[in-house]
Amino acid sequence: MVALLVGLLATILGTLVHIVLLRRLSGRLLFVSVPALLLAALVIVGFVYRIAFGTPDLMDLFLAFTLSMSLGLCYVLLLVGVVYDSPTLALANAISDCGQEGMPKADLADVARRHPFVATRLAALVTSGQIALEGDDVVATQRAASALTRLGEAYRRLRGADTPAG
Amino acid sequence: MWLPILAAGAGMASAVIVDIVASRLGAGRMQAYGMSFLCGLLLTLLALFLAGLSWSAASEPLATGALALLLYGSWWFIFLNFVQSFDSSLRVRILALLHDVGGRLPRIELYKRYNDQLLLELRMERLLKGGFVVERDGRLFVASARLRSLATLSRALKIVLTGRRSEFNHAGGGKSG
DSSP states (O other): OOOHHHHHHHHHHHHHHHHHHGGGOOTTTTHHHHHHHHHHHHHHHHHHHHHHOOOHHHHHHHHHHHHHHHHHHHHHHHHHHSSSOOOHHHHHHHHHHTTTGEEEEGGGHHHHHHHOOHOOOHHHHHHHHHHHEEHHHHHHHHHHHHHHHHHHHHHHHHHOOSSSOO | OHHHHHHHHHHHHHHHHHHHHHHHTOOOOHHHHHHHHHHHHHHHHHHHHHHHHOOOOOOOHHHHHHHHHHHHHHHHHHHHHHHHHHHHHHHHHHHHHHHHHHHHHHHHHHHHHHHHHHHHHHHHHHHHHHSSEEETTEEEEOOHHHHHHHHHHHHHHHHHHHHHSBBBOOOSSSSSS
């Protein structure tokens, strides 16, 4: 019960503080700050619990930490979906914006012009240090990202995916 | 005390296996995800039930169960996002392409493979094929209420949290996506 209570309260506190600070945060800090805030919230909630009920068990704190970080990562993933436009949802919104008359198919080029997805994603990869631009070349820079990419591609092959990705 | 982690871990292991097997057997992505989630959930519950029968560890069965289910749910959501990102995340696809060609690629080659027009055409093709969008007399209409709700919710959340209606413009701006 202690782990559940402390973990949930820390997640709620850390996430709420992050939502309040959201518009002031940018770039990598927007996402990197989440685990830091959750950890700070965990310390605060753990401290309050200690004052109120006595020192919590170390195992309970570990479980609370695991729960808080797991839920925190879910929040980060949801946040990525909110902050960055999805091409599919951008299309749906562009069509819906045209109302009852629908969107002329020829306007797809205009939607593409108003949504420079590739350029912004490349810029984000450069900002996060995962790729670098060297002259006219794009170069992968991080081994960790490369290992994750290998893992993901291996899993994709394992489940026999053959549809074009993108 | 390790019970919530072990039960959720067992559930996740089975969820991954079911996703692979279902996909290999020809299930669609949504079907495979559905089966994966449900089988993992069942195994998590089964592990909790068996542990409850044989261990005194589950001294607080409700809290232990809730903790295990929250862990399983969050891990499965992370797994879903990881797997799905390799199908649809542009950033991940760019990294995968770079990995395939040895880590270096001329920018012009990258733009041949990935450009906004091609990307949106591919997505539109999927939406049309899936019946989420329909074409009548050269005009496109959103046919899926679920897609329309999701797009509206996503835009509303974006406005509330970031103050923008799209990452490419600001709230209150003109037409956007």
